[in-house]
Amino acid sequence: MPVAPHIKEFMASSSFIRKMFEEGIQLKKQYGKDSVYDFSIGNPDLEPPAKVRDVLRELGSSNERGMHAYMPNAGYPETRKAMAEKVSGEQECEVPFSQVVMGCGAAGALNSVLKAILSPEQEVVVSSPFFVEYAQYVRNHGGILKTVSSQEDFSLDLEAIAAALNNKTAAVLVNSPNNPTGKIYTTSEIKGLSDLLAKHREKTGNTVMIIADEPYREIVYDGKTVSSIFPYWNDSIIVSSFAKNLSLPGERIGYTVVNPSAENASELVDAIIYTTRILGFVNAPATFQRIVAACWNEPVDYSPYEKRRTLLKKILTEAGISFANPEGAFYLFCKVPKRTNTVGEQGNDGEFCDHLKKYRILTVPGKGFGKQGWIRLSYCIAEESIARSRESFIQAGTDW
């Protein structure tokens, strides 16, 4: 029995997202790409900015030596400086480049941060629904993910968060715009969160970090913006990536920024550099460190996502499926409709996903995100594909 029993157990209850994504690849082979409507995964279908290819070509033509060699584990100084500039703007405060550690995507960065701060059995609080992999990331490093239900409209339930804090709480994890709901937390919510952490510290002496996972920061609708965090809570860390905003998810390029005003800020940076090394990331991939240093502020037109959002909302409404209106990111979080064949019984989210799959519509159940009775649709796919899915949705809605 070469696989560890606890890993076998985790695998059995593991992410539907990847399962659906890989099933989708098979179904497309079987039925043709155009006959499968794959809303399973956040794999952006917009192409990266043209400059990404320009820089790739330049690097391929360069005579520079050691372009693919080891660099310091934290990353190239030039790349860290570019990230510091980016995050200084977003966080409305001056961030020196020494606070930046390049990472292998936001997922890699988040694992490095959690490894650096968590002692065994410490808790990380997150508002539910939440990105399904967080539970595993926290568990990787001996911690426990403690979920707190959000408000009805998916905003933070600050009272519930306050009640969830105890002397084992290491961090509150904030994901805005949120995956799967598309909710953006307001500055007033962030201030409220900081206030309650301050009260908790006063009462217990325990400093709780805010870790903000922000890969969707740039993808927002209706003139919304994403709040800064650094000015409101010193003990805070941003992790992010270029997976979604520059459509580079396969390249595993992201970063961590520690608030320069955090308690022991430089020790914390050193610890994250160390954990990046020992977890086997070693450093963020060299070539894409160069690419994001050159391309991080390229203008990107996210209006296709807005069009797709509008189109999908229209189709779902026609199909009798209600949803939360996403303020950012590219997910529609939908309520499983009442079954038409039973007396007002609400359907199970797993069953509804299976039902939709019969119409070659691939989605993921809310259960994995901590919210039963809901499903997630990712609309970062071709508009034509969304348009073509209309009849299938309507039929599926009727037959449910």
Next chain:
Amino acid sequence: MPVAPHIKEFMASSSFIRKMFEEGIQLKKQYGKDSVYDFSIGNPDLEPPAKVRDVLRELGSSNERGMHAYMPNAGYPETRKAMAEKVSGEQECEVPFSQVVMGCGAAGALNSVLKAILSPEQEVVVSSPFFVEYAQYVRNHGGILKTVSSQEDFSLDLEAIAAALNNKTAAVLVNSPNNPTGKIYTTSEIKGLSDLLAKHREKTGNTVMIIADEPYREIVYDGKTVSSIFPYWNDSIIVSSFAKNLSLPGERIGYTVVNPSAENASELVDAIIYTTRILGFVNAPATFQRIVAACWNEPVDYSPYEKRRTLLKKILTEAGISFANPEGAFYLFCKVPKRTNTVGEQGNDGEFCDHLKKYRILTVPGKGFGKQGWIRLSYCIAEESIARSRESFIQAGTDW
């Protein structure tokens, strides 16, 4: 106190290699590149094959869509097929591509494997001296690295390994050519290891995996070759990378191959795909998956390493420093000489490294590799730099 206390403690006793590498960058800025002799890290100074740049340029000119998107967590099928072809040749048996999982360097791959197989407190046995990071990789996943001294000539001490096995042993980790000694284990040693694992299984019912970490397989001298493992022990796994043979350490591209004859082989592959995902690697970087699929069998001339080995051996001999003759890789493992200023007292390896640093020679102490009284010199640096280090070595030897 935002850093976990156990991480603080680990950091304090952490790798000298990176510390020296980063000190070297500072010293070179201070004294000029030519006045610092940096033998600290295995950061190959040979350039990658020209084809790497050709493929980078091609990718930059390609109109293919989704080139940087997510692919299945195991990697592109084309890349996995290329790796299967490579490893089939090396392991002298047919390896289907379904046994290959692409990883973020050998370090990433090894972490994914250990996470997949280790239950808390299980042991991984390694022959000492060993690559310094193994202890941390094993500890990341709740395991314990159990070190067993090698023979005097750094070959495996099979009796000692047999004595180290117990019902908590999950794996024996084999690194050939070895870092830091350059030792290649013979087929007869691998067979001997397999025999003792078979006896252990007979006696206890416990199957122990062999995990072979092989990033130096291609870099060998004097017509030596590296033994296969798959034909001798079914429950075996290869992890490797293109960091050393193609000089791509900064790109974090490697792979894991599970012996197709392993017990529960496909379950084990699934577990490694799963751990690659949840540890936050997600997948090996997309662009370099394409590059290694195209470049893995490009001919590389390793003769510069052979020349450097000859030159460095000559200089060390002149300086009165003895060493193990490396059969592969690019490290010279050197015995700390007796101090000339005391009555035959052997020096401490940390002190000797500090002593050499005064002559701007950067090396790393053997202590971290589990072998006090020795130091490691990495000779994957420019031949001119080795040549220029001669007087410093001789002076340092005299002054010790």
